[in-house]
Amino acid sequence: MPAYLLGRLGSALLVVLGAATIVFLAMRAIPGDPAVVMLGVSATPEQVAALRADWGLDAPLPVQYLNFLTRMVVLDFGQSIRLGMPAMQAVSQTLPYTIYLALVAFALALLVGFPLGVFSALQRGKAADKLISLFSLAGQSLPSFWVGIMLVLLLSRTLHILPSGGAGSPEAVLLPAVTLALPLLSVIVRLVRSGLLESMGEPYIQTARAKGLGETRVVGVHGVRNMLIPVVTVVGLELGTLLGGAVIVETVFAWPGLGRLLIDSIAARDYAVVQASVVMLVLFFVSINIVVDLLYGVLDPRVRVDG
């Protein structure tokens, strides 16, 4: 177990390092003085000079890179002139909103997608199954920013049921969460459906039926349990897409999360915050992947990693 976990942490660290390197190179690729770039155009010459000295911007590139990494370890990404606070502080103020939104969307996708997939598989070939399949294909391919706008048009502007944006009231999370959940929900429906159909064709299902078990137990215990692994794998991978999707959904609904902070900071050329948000989003993302990996062992004793 420790060896496996170490290997897993190592590759996760590589991803974060890769992201940090991309961010570092990106900042240097922007034409102009990186100090001006990081501080924004509103910075005074004194601020620029102070930053140049502070970050050692006159040093050779490899030294700057090491410097950047050392500071990243202690989560020091510099100061945001625009927001008047350290970039990391802006990130930690918005991160909880993104986590909250992602969790609600995730719960929604699981709670709706899973039963829908099981139902679809049991209704195989019937009208309901075809309808659900079409719905999940649409949910997977429709552009989420447009789905969000349409939900606002329908439920906020026309029916006045839900707020169109912001995070002012408890129910404000619903529209962005539904929009964010839709692609994941669709993936879950398709996976559960095909996984259950496959596992229902296996000999152990025949055995279970031959034992005289009721259909609920056959499907619920023997069918569903055996298709959980592939579902968890893909759901784990798709959680990252959920974070990527948050960037778009938060912009549509003016949700005060990390994704919107990133887009706003890019528009305002507030690159200190851009650095911080990208690195934190990636860190968040790889942590989820590690947790998902460890979950396999719990779900399927055969892949318990210490074996």
Next chain:
Amino acid sequence: MADLSATTTLASGRALPLGIVLPAIVVGFYVLAAVIGPILLGFDPVATSLADRLKPPMTALANGSLSLLGTDAVGRDLLAQMLAGARISLAVGAATLVLASLIGVALGVVAGYWGGAVDTVVMRIADIQLGFPSILLAVLVAAVIGPSLTNVILVLAVTRWVVFARVARAQTLTIKSRTFVDASRTLGATDAHIIINCILPALVAPILVVATVQFGLVIVAEASLSFLGLGLPVGIPTWGGTISAGRSYLANAWWISTMPGIALSILVICVGILGDTLRDRLDPNLVTR
């Protein structure tokens, strides 16, 4: 094995299923509309007609023409704008896929054929990139290199080459150990000869499937970037840009955001069905995501 049977089933002329024919017709219609639409119904991005502002669908305009899908905030015809947008979206999608598949196939074949250090490096980079939400990468790169047509294609190709590289590598690995390749080598065929005559032909079918599935994703990604203001420059009409512009008029002109989104959705769903059917038909084991 799947690769060979795949090519033969395609060529054997068995009746094509509805899952291929119908969406193919729709996609063909989009291509046609994108090519000849803007010729029939010109769109001038800087023209304004204040008398025709925010007219709903099926309104007669000041110059006597009928606006099928309504007009936008400065009186430009929405249908004309969407046709011009279709041209951009399809062109960006196609160019991205050509670039991404060229890079991906080249690296994938080299990695799979020669293995060794190149293989390790290429696949490590691919893994790292897959561990990174692709829209985030696109946003970051787009933010640095700025909005332009070439840049959007570059950004999207950078986020997509990995999928092609993985499929090309896996396919190369299986083909290069087949007996007909050994036979060619015994007869004195060079590496270049084997790659061109044995490996590349076997890649056509799976790469085509991957490209179909990716086409929908790329078009949505382009629209999303344009929506975020990180895609094409403001003067160029895109579906994403039009949908974004319509957000300010949801209360009094619902059609501006709705219509291009419907057009985009129908296209993406059809491409999705096409990709699914092709994959099931050509190679059910192919991983395309």
